[in-house]
Amino acid sequence: MHISRKKESKKIQVDQTTVVYEYPIMDRSIHGALVKLNGRYPKTKRIVNEKCAELVYVVKGFGKLVVEDEEVEFKEGDQLFIGPQEKYYWNASAVLFMPCAPAWYSEQHKEID
Numbered sequence: 001m002h003i004s005r006k007k008e009s010k011k012i013q014v015d016q017t018t019v020v021y022e023y024p025i026m027d028r029s030i031h032g033a034l035v036k037l038n039g040r041y042p043k044t045k046r047i048v049n050e051k052c053a054e055l056v057y058v059v060k061g062f063g064k065l066v067v068e069d070e071e072v073e074f075k076e077g078d079q080l081f082i083g084p085q086e087k088y089y090w091n092a093s094a095v096l097f098m099p100c101a102p103a104w105y106s107e108q109h110k111e112i113d
Helices: none
Strands: 010-013 018-022 031-041 046-049 053-067 070-075 079-082 087-101 109-112
Touching: 031 053, 046 053
Parallel strands: none
Antiparallel strands: 010 018, 018 031, 031 087, 046 087, 046 109, 053 070, 053 079, 053 087
């Protein structure tokens, strides 16, 4: 068992619309982060996680997630799933909790056309 305290989290300003609070990774099989979105991310392209699946819980707010050619609107209390290799972008005003399995790492997270 391990607890990650808020003061241990690392704030990452991804761009003007996106702030990520990463908590220390204690296990390579899973990772969690708190994400604050206020607009479109990424700004013009799409994201793909080559290895990680993301289970997303909407803590606060609303928006839309576009995965491949499917657009889904979401709001507080909803849960979304993004599988590895799915191409997506967000457009939201929301706070999201995102556990990833296996643990997220930047080298497998790519911005694509």
